[in-house]
Amino acid sequence: MSSLQALCSGLPLRPLPENQGRWAGVPHAPVRTPGLSPAEEQLALRNALRYFPPDVQELLAPEFAQELRLYGHIYMYRFCPHIEMRAYPIEQYPCRTRAAAAIMHMIMNNLDPAVAQFPQELVTYGGNGQVFSNWAQFWLMMSYLSQMTEEQTLVMYSGHSLGLFPSSPGAPRLVITNGMVIPNYSSRTEYEKLFAIGVTMYGQMTAGSYCYIGPQGIVHGTVLTVLNAGRRYLGVEDLAGKVFVTSGLGGMSGAQAKAAAIVGCIGVIAEVDKAALMKRHQQGWLMEVTDSLDKCIERLREARRKKEVLSLGYHGNVVDLWERLVHELDTTGELLVDLGSDQTSCHNPFNGGYYPVQLGFSEAQSLMASDPATFKGLVQESLRRQVSAINRLAKENFFFWDYGNAFLLEAQRAGADVEKKGAKRTEFRYPSYVQHIMGDIFSQGFGPFRWVCTSGDPQDLAVTDQLATSVLEEAIAGGVNPAVKLQYVDNIRWIREAAKHQLVVGSQARILYSDQKGRVAIAVAFNQAIAQGKIKAPVVLSRDHHDVSGTDSPFRETSNIYDGSAFCADMAVQNFVGDAFRGATWVALHNGGGVGWGEVINGGFGLMLDGTQEAEQKAKMMLSWDVSNGVSHPKPLLCLLSPLVALPLPTADLSQSSAPFTSEMVRTLSCRPAHLCLFSSAAHISLGLFPEAPSHRLALPSSSAFVHTECPWCQTLPSQCSTPIAIAERPSFKPLSFYHL
Numbered sequence: 001m002s003s004l005q006a007l008c009s010g011l012p013l014r015p016l017p018e019n020q021g022r023w024a025g026v027p028h029a030p031v032r033t034p035g036l037s038p039a040e041e042q043l044a045l046r047n048a049l050r051y052f053p054p055d056v057q058e059l060l061a062p063e064f065a066q067e068l069r070l071y072g073h074i075y076m077y078r079f080c081p082h083i084e085m086r087a088y089p090i091e092q093y094p095c096r097t098r099a100a101a102a103i104m105h106m107i108m109n110n111l112d113p114a115v116a117q118f119p120q121e122l123v124t125y126g127g128n129g130q131v132f133s134n135w136a137q138f139w140l141m142m143s144y145l146s147q148m149t150e151e152q153t154l155v156m157y158s159g160h161s162l163g164l165f166p167s168s169p170g171a172p173r174l175v176i177t178n179g180m181v182i183p184n185y186s187s188r189t190e191y192e193k194l195f196a197i198g199v200t201m202y203g204q205m206t207a208g209s210y211c212y213i214g215p216q217g218i219v220h221g222t223v224l225t226v227l228n229a230g231r232r233y234l235g236v237e238d239l240a241g242k243v244f245v246t247s248g249l250g251g252m253s254g255a256q257a258k259a260a261a262i263v264g265c266i267g268v269i270a271e272v273d274k275a276a277l278m279k280r281h282q283q284g285w286l287m288e289v290t291d292s293l294d295k296c297i298e299r300l301r302e303a304r305r306k307k308e309v310l311s312l313g314y315h316g317n318v319v320d321l322w323e324r325l326v327h328e329l330d331t332t333g334e335l336l337v338d339l340g341s342d343q344t345s346c347h348n349p350f351n352g353g354y355y356p357v358q359l360g361f362s363e364a365q366s367l368m369a370s371d372p373a374t375f376k377g378l379v380q381e382s383l384r385r386q387v388s389a390i391n392r393l394a395k396e397n398f399f400f401w402d403y404g405n406a407f408l409l410e411a412q413r414a415g416a417d418v419e420k421k422g423a424k425r426t427e428f429r430y431p432s433y434v435q436h437i438m439g440d441i442f443s444q445g446f447g448p449f450r451w452v453c454t455s456g457d458p459q460d461l462a463v464t465d466q467l468a469t470s471v472l473e474e475a476i477a478g479g480v481n482p483a484v485k486l487q488y489v490d491n492i493r494w495i496r497e498a499a500k501h502q503l504v505v506g507s508q509a510r511i512l513y514s515d516q517k518g519r520v521a522i523a524v525a526f527n528q529a530i531a532q533g534k535i536k537a538p539v540v541l542s543r544d545h546h547d548v549s550g551t552d553s554p555f556r557e558t559s560n561i562y563d564g565s566a567f568c569a570d571m572a573v574q575n576f577v578g579d580a581f582r583g584a585t586w587v588a589l590h591n592g593g594g595v596g597w598g599e600v601i602n603g604g605f606g607l608m609l610d611g612t613q614e615a616e617q618k619a620k621m622m623l624s625w626d627v628s629n630g631v632s633h634p635k636p637l638l639c640l641l642s643p644l645v646a647l648p649l650p651t652a653d654l655s656q657s658s659a660p661f662t663s664e665m666v667r668t669l670s671c672r673p674a675h676l677c678l679f680s681s682a683a684h685i686s687l688g689l690f691p692e693a694p695s696h697r698l699a700l701p702s703s704s705a706f707v708h709t710e711c712p713w714c715q716t717l718p719s720q721c722s723t724p725i726a727i728a729e730r731p732s733f734k735p736l737s738f739y740h741l
């Protein structure tokens with residue numbers, strides 16, 4: 001099979017492709033240990049065979065059973081396509097709607113071996129972030145997409161396409177849910193089984209929504225994190241000569257090496273997997289490598305003395321590195337490290353996400369498959385040792401933070417000393433990077449917005465970089481508050497650095513942090529440039545699920561919710577639903593992205609700009625909701641009230657002047673293109689009014705009452721106001737305050 005045409009023509013059955021099994025020369029996922037009963041194994045096999053006609057099932061059944069026995073999952077290696085897997089220019093995909101071709105472009109990028117962590121197991125990043133559960137699902141998806149029209153929507157259940165259903169041009173072309181299970185059964189053990197049986201899938205944050213753009217996506221955030229950690233903990237702007245020690249050179253963690261070089265410090269990153277380490281070295285993201293701890297320490301000392309910019313990969317276990325740093329401190333009195341973190345895949349610690357220090361790499365891979373209980377014990381002991389070394393260093397002038405991989409959560413579960421006395425459930429002895437280091441950016445609407453040029457032409461990316469820069473510069477010139485200006489300035493600098501450091505791996509993509517206003521303005525500028533032919537092909541907008549309103553994650557993005565709702569997940573679900581009917585080309589709802597199965601719910605989207613008026617309208621509507629939902633969340637309202645946030649916001653207490661909605665007012669409002677969105681009628685918190693498609697009208701639960709008023713700052717209805725408005729209500733239905741954000 002050699003062409004995209006063939007790739008889109010359905011499962012290759014006549015003749016069946018040759019089964020080449022696992023390919024040599026590409027990294028492979030660790031063996032899964034789902035612990036299926038014989039009956040569950042039968043079920044897994046039956047489920048795998050349902051994709052095939054009866055006449056080939058006899059041949060495939062023993063092969064799939066063998067895969068299940070050997071690897072703990074049926075990937076269907078026979079059907080792994082032999083085409084060069086990459087994001088082909090959009091016009092090369094056979095399709096009836098360009099939206100479908102854009103989705104295919106994104107899917108193939110997520111499976112590109114230069115991008116994906118375990119390409120043959122369909123894992124993009126994070127150890128188990130699946131694009132699909134098996135290759136049959138991939139083939140079916142490509143076939144459906146190539147047939148899809150503007151009047152159809154494709155529905156995906158955890159990698160399994162349900163088919164094309166009648167729909168309308170304004171609706172999403174694709175609706176994805178990954179890993180949605182009944183909450184009481186959302187445990188890791190259940191997940192292993194459900195995944196092996198072929199009925200659910202862990203989509204990470206962006207793998208299962210096809211919006212991963214390579215480690216560039218996280219380089220930006222890591223640059224800001226390390227810079228801000230330097231500002232906050234060391235009191236310096238210039239990180240020359242400062243040492244940042246961490247672990248992981250995988251899908252996302254690989255960004256740490258590049259970020260260290262960009263911020264100008266010395267980054268020492270431990271990685272147990274030689275293939276992952278060498279991949280980053282060959283890509284130029286890691287400047288030097290060594291597998292000797294002695295040489296690592298010697299080189300670190302030298303770079304520190306000379307204040308060199310360095311990213312040094314240590315091929316070995318990070319616990320050995322931390323313990324060696326303690327040894328150096330204890331024997332020489334020299335503290336060789338200033339900042340530290342960890343980015344092993346602790347969201348999945350017992351299945352290859354975290355390698356215990358007591359075992360070599362391949363020894364660990366064997367034991368996790370042959371004796372999972374003993375392996376788990378070793379992982380937990382290793383985590384305790386790691387924390388104990390970090391605690392020793394932290395008694396000196398050394399600062400550690402959790403980098404969103406559930407490291408502290410797992411360390412706590414392992415019995416390590418990470419407790420913060422008197423703290424709430426989501427806090428530990430060391431801070432999480434989101435709130436403490438990145439700052440309160442989500443409350444201002446800043447988050448990792450991104451775009452992909454589907455022409456695949458670097459020149460298009462250069463045009464979008466210029467457009468985004470001028471949009472932000474114009475916004476600054478037009479006058480913005482100091483906090484927003486700081487973000488815009490940092491991001492302009494980032495775009496320039498990103499282009500200079502050649503951060504593109506895979507599709508022609510860029511990321512930057514922007515607020516709602518910036519995102520909308522950038523989208524409009526791109527769309528106009530496409531219409532004028534300055535950009536050759538559609539641009540897909542997306543973002544990390546780790547964003548203002550995409551993620552309910554009590555140990556990460558939403559750890560700073562102070563009203564007790566940290567373990568609620570209304571926001572991500574509302575985000576997914578709200579984006580769907582405001583113009584997203586596709587939407588995704590995931591269980592577990594980032595910090596792991598059962599620990600978080602994420603919502604995400606893809607939106608294709610093709611230069612049309614409709615695309616501009618959709619972008620304006622959908623991006624507004626996509627940000628406002630989070631900005632208006634009770635968390636930022638509470639943050640705004642807290643003295644920690646220095647935002648000069650006008651507020652007015654309208655409790656005396658505003659009246660609840662009357663039926664007359666509801667009628668008036670329902671004639672307007674506006675939609676009132678509720679988080680929870682029980683909590684009587686309304687989020688305000690958001691731009692909405694005229695086809696959708698207001699629905700008011702009878703038990704709730706709402707405030708209807710004009711925006712006191714621009715005298716328009718909130719739906720016409722360019723910035724989001726949040727209204728907080730008391731259970732008594734009296735309005736508390738009105739915020740113009």
Ligand SMILES: NC(=O)c1ccc[n+]([C@@H]2O[C@H](COP(=O)([O-])OP(=O)(O)OC[C@H]3O[C@@H](n4cnc5c(N)ncnc54)[C@H](O)[C@@H]3O)[C@@H](O)[C@H]2O)c1
Nearest residue numbers: 126127248250251252253271272318345354355404405594
């Ligand atoms: N901070 C963020 O914004 C953010 C974003 C995405 C993902 N994450 C989380 O970060 C983690 C890493 O993501 P990833 O995509 O890089 O995963 P990954 O699995 O691709 O990479 C982790 C790497 O750590 C290595 N490793 C494991 N144990 C080790 C040890 N003891 N010593 C040295 N190396 C070890 C593994 O070999 C692997 O290469 C995940 O938990 C992910 O969910 C965080």
